[in-house]
Amino acid sequence: MTPHPPNTFALSCQVQARVLAPAHIELHFRLRNDGPQAVQLLRWGSPFEGAWFAPFVRVQGAQGELPYRGAKMKRGDPAPDDYLALRPGQTAEALVRLEEAFDWSAAGRELQVSAQWRWHDAQVAGRSTTPRTRDRHQGLDQACGSLRISL
Template identity: 55%
Template structure:
């Protein structure tokens, strides 16, 4: 497997104002995200996602539906070929209220990575290029306060993480 191209290498999400818990002034934050594909010793395509808090405030991100949940519980990557989009084959999960453990804590300047096998979500064709686009919605982003936050107060933000093409 060879990565043909990557667009762009690093995308920034300017999380346009994050409301503070308690209704104070909004606080801006930046999340930098990138992903890359590698092949492990068994020939399996692995996707590695790296998220970095480029802002000056600690963030708490509800990890549901993101690669930082540790499994494919949502199609946070879209895979397509010249014939069209591949069907997502990962698990989908219904949710109750979040707990504090469902949030990812990201300090200013801190970077975290998650790695997942692409085969757990998509059956790739034997040959031909496959384009991967990584994007998801953080269901709740907190720039202050302590998680969890009630669902009716969640502040969601979209996260773009880039695109790459695999040659097979």
């Protein structure tokens, strides 16, 4: 029997912004599995969870970094539907509203947004049982780029 190669992940990520009004900014995230194997990523604390439950972006205004004001969540072990599955070449997209987690009313006319987070658990699909208990998670850092937003 040939042993499995180590987990390899080739994920590319991009973030774009659309100013809907000075107080409303939509962030669009696009994640692609550029690797040769299907992957499973625990959505927690990422934009692919569908809401703000952790600060997966940093926002800078004229006075410095803006504090995160979104929800935070304590969790037990994940359920199977907490994972995002991506086949090779597959893309996932997520939209979130920046005003749901940050207040930039006194930040000036430009914002610098940097998107990065840690997948709490990342694995090659089929290598082990999903979901894994929290003590067996293997995290993975994800950079998704940065952008400047003019208000």
